[in-house]
Amino acid sequence: MTTVDLAACPTRGERADPLAILAAQARDRVADLIPVRHARMAATPFTFYRGAAAVMADDLARTPNTGIITQLCGDAHLSNLGLFFSPERRMVFDLNDFDETHPGPFEWDVKRLAASFVIAGRNNGFDDKTNRAIAKTVAKAYRRTIRRSVSMTTLDCWYAGIDVESVMAEIGPMLDTSMTKRTQKALRKARHRDSAQALAKLCVIDEAGRAHIRNDPPLLVPLAERFPRDTANVLADRVRERVESYRASLPSHVQTLLAQFSIVDIAFKVVGVGSVGTRTWVVLMIGKNLDDPLFLQVKEAQRSVLADHVPAPGFDNQGRRVVEGQRLLQAASDLFLGWSTGLDESGKRRDFYVRQLRDGKGSVVVEALEPEGMTLYAKLCGLALGQDHARTATRFDIARYLSETKGFAGAIADFSVAYADLNEADHVQMTAAINRGELEVHDLVV
Known part of the structure; x- marks a missing residue:
């Protein structure tokens, strides 16, 4: 050439x-x-x-x-x-x-x-x-x-x-x-961009001392605010199922670490530019108390834009494609990086990958x-x-x-x-x- x-x-x-x-x-x-x-x-x-x-x-x-x-x-x-x-x-x-x-x-x-x-x-x-x-x-x-x-x-x-x-x-x-x-x-x-900082920025604390993801539509919307109650309850169960199935994609020692956290709230989030419109969830998890948060981002993975142009063996889960590609190319990947699958609000299968919402992430202006x-x-x-x-x-x-x-x-x-x-x-x-x-x-x- x-x-x-x-x-x-x-x-x-x-x-x-x-x-x-x-x-x-x-x-x-x-x-x-x-x-x-x-x-x-x-x-x-x-x-x-x-x-x-x-x-x-x-x-x-x-x-x-x-x-x-x-x-x-x-x-x-x-x-x-x-x-x-x-x-x-x-x-x-x-x-x-x-x-x-x-x-x-x-x-x-x-x-x-x-x-x-x-x-x-x-x-x-x-x-x-x-x-x-x-x-x-x-x-x-x-x-x-x-x-x-x-x-x-x-x-x-x-x-x-x-x-x-x-x-x-x-x-x-x-x-x-x-x-x-x-x-x-x-x-x-x-x-300083970590789960503790995200808790302060993205959450409100109620009178009982419980954390809730704040409503900032349409960028960040708790399930109960975005959907009717019955739909929100169904979706919350499905996101929990995704997080549970995602655990199996993690090494056993990370599974043990993740088991110390419990889900307390879920919200729908708009991310990026090219990714806008994909289904992305923010999951707030708490360890021993409010000073021990973990934010996970559960993001929909669709077919790569390259898939129609370059024949290659594929994965049965697009989230796994993202994770395996990232682990191969990236010098150091997120400890909590993994994948999952589940049903959307209409019952259609969707693939996802999961990572920490922020872990020191920053970019050049x-x-x-x-x-x-x-x-x-x-x-x-x-x-x-x-x-x-x-x-x-x-x-x-x-x-x-x-x-x-x-x-x-x-x-x-x-x-x-x-x-x-x-x-x-x-x-x-x-x-x-x-x-x-x-x-x-x-x-x-x-």
Whole structure:
């Protein structure tokens, strides 16, 4: 595959209608939340891109590929990398969203990541000479990481990760004072994003001293507030059944740990941009007392947007697909990560994955980055993606291709700029459809 092929981007005439792809994806989601998804995607070209993984998957499938298949994140844009605690309580930086994980050509993850930097850079007012250079930085960091991985042992590749404190020690002197302060503030905020903080933010305590998830419609709604009482009771039982069946997906020592907590409240939650409309539940569990909370997020897992484009052995549970892909790619996964299945309000089977609602999670404020900061972040993201792909045996094939193909980074950058143009046109198409009254919107703060 030549670099010309690698840089190929479909023209508008060669593509499926992006709004038709999004409409098809919405058919199996919660109908009254689709206008929320429209509003969030329509906010900017970057938010449109965040919600349009299915559109890009269809576009990538229409272009030449290397044929080197590895486990992909499937939605590796720059806002899907961030901070979180490892089970050992170290703050790490890595991919943190695997809803679309699936096998596919390795470069699809690289392209989605690099293009996200061009789109975000335009959103921040950078010119395309700068944006192209930043996209190239992503590809160079990825290439360097993969090529280095073949000289490492298999176990060294598996355990490789990005320790946030080490990174800050290395790049801190390169940041200006305001950027350093923002980064340290983000770290402090992430360290305090845990179940105890969630209890204070998401719950109210009644006169009897019992915790209840607060009603903040439509973002966060207790079952009793969202559904009639009989329906709410049925759904509460079904969520409890999901949590109970989820226990079986955990190692026995984690099952023992989880057994020390009891469910006290359940609420429906709206999450993200692309995920809006999927069925997501927040489960409040309490250990010995109110000072001992655990929040679990039970999130619906639908088929990966890549599944129609890349044949691969599947799982009988889409939640398990997400969990197994995350465990393979991510340097350190949530202790409580597992999967489940159950029936929805209409009695239809739904698959879910379960994780802690927050465990030190934090992300970079992309809109606050200047070109230097965006370039450093691009290098960090390219490194993280390279380390994730290097956990698979495919790293040898990827490294061989990267060694033999000159101009990889430039081709990825060319693709990224061209795809940013397509994405902008898609965003214009969506906003025009909204203005014509063809798409309903319910505007909410992301």
